[in-house]
Amino acid sequence: MRTTGPPDRRTTRALPLRRLVLRHRRLIAALLLCAAAGVGVEALLQDSNGTTPVMAAAMDVPVGTVLTKDHLVTRQLPPEVLPATAFVAVEPLLGQRVAAPLRKGDVLTDTALLGAGLLAGTPPGTVAVPLRPADESTVQLLAPGQLVDVVLTTGNGYDVAADTTVLASGLPVLWKSVAGAEQAWPGADPQAGLVVVAAPPEDAAALAGSASSGKVYLVLTGGG
Structure with a gap:
């Protein structure tokens, strides 16, 4: 008659962990989904080099120009040098007029446009x-x-x-x-x-x- 030896210590230690995982499997799954969603959002905002897309002048633009898609281009900038009011999409800029001349490559911010941004930084x-x-x-x-x-x-x-x-x-x-x-x-x-x-x-x-x-x-x- 075969006798059963003592249980494997590794198996004994793993049992409580398995029970814990099974008991909270829904919570763990939800946390994993949230983490995956966060990674996805970050991937949309930043490329593989850790930069953020912003709108910039595609050419030299004279003061008073009404902006169209032809005037704009996307630049990639590291988040740490990104102006706080930089535009990250083209739609808000279309039809706006520039308040100062732009050089090719200049990043578009609110101070570049006619409007409230003209008085930015004033008392x-x-x-x-x-x-x-x-x-x-x-x-x-x-x-x-x-x-x-x-x-x-x-x-x-x-x-x-x-x-x-x-x-x-x-x-x-x-x-x-x-x-x-x-x-x-x-x-x-x-x-x-x-x-x-x-x-x-x-x-x-x-x-x-x-x-x-x-x-x-x-x-x-x-x-x-």
């Missing part, structure tokens, strides 16, 4: 004020970021003595019109120079009414 309460300089040729000398002093001249210099007042100093240019291009600012006349500056709220009223008070001139300045 709270800053407003965008459109101005029409009396000397339209001045507009061609400006670029977004250039600082200007806004000067108002009243009187005609003949019957009425001319009076000159500095309405505001060191205002950054946000946007300017481009001759011959379809304009992006509401009411902009393609034949007339238009400049949009960022101004503190206490200067906004005087600047907004300056055109009806006299002639507006912009003086380029380095600030400080």
Whole structure:
């Protein structure tokens, strides 16, 4: 008669683990599915090199251009250098107008477009004020970021003595019109120079009414 020896120690140790797995098999399966889904989502956002697709300029793009698919291309960037407001899809950009010139390869962010992004980084309460300089040729000398002093001249210099007042100093240019291009600012006349500056709220009223008070001139300045 064959006698049965003592149970294998490895089998004895494995039994509680098997029971635990069987008892919680549904929970374990759900956790595995969640892990697989997370890996799948990450794979959609990042390629095999760990980069993220973002929208960039496919060519040099002038200020005021209405964006189409031809202006855009996808670039792959590591997440650690990705701008926080970079566009990752083409659809939100179509039909938008650029607020500053773009170089080929520049990543598109909210600050590149006309809209709320123009005032990104400015002090709270800053407003965008459109101005029409009396000397339209001045507009061609400006670029977004250039600082200007806004000067108002009243009187005609003949019957009425001319009076000159500095309405505001060191205002950054946000946007300017481009001759011959379809304009992006509401009411902009393609034949007339238009400049949009960022101004503190206490200067906004005087600047907004300056055109009806006299002639507006912009003086380029380095600030400080």
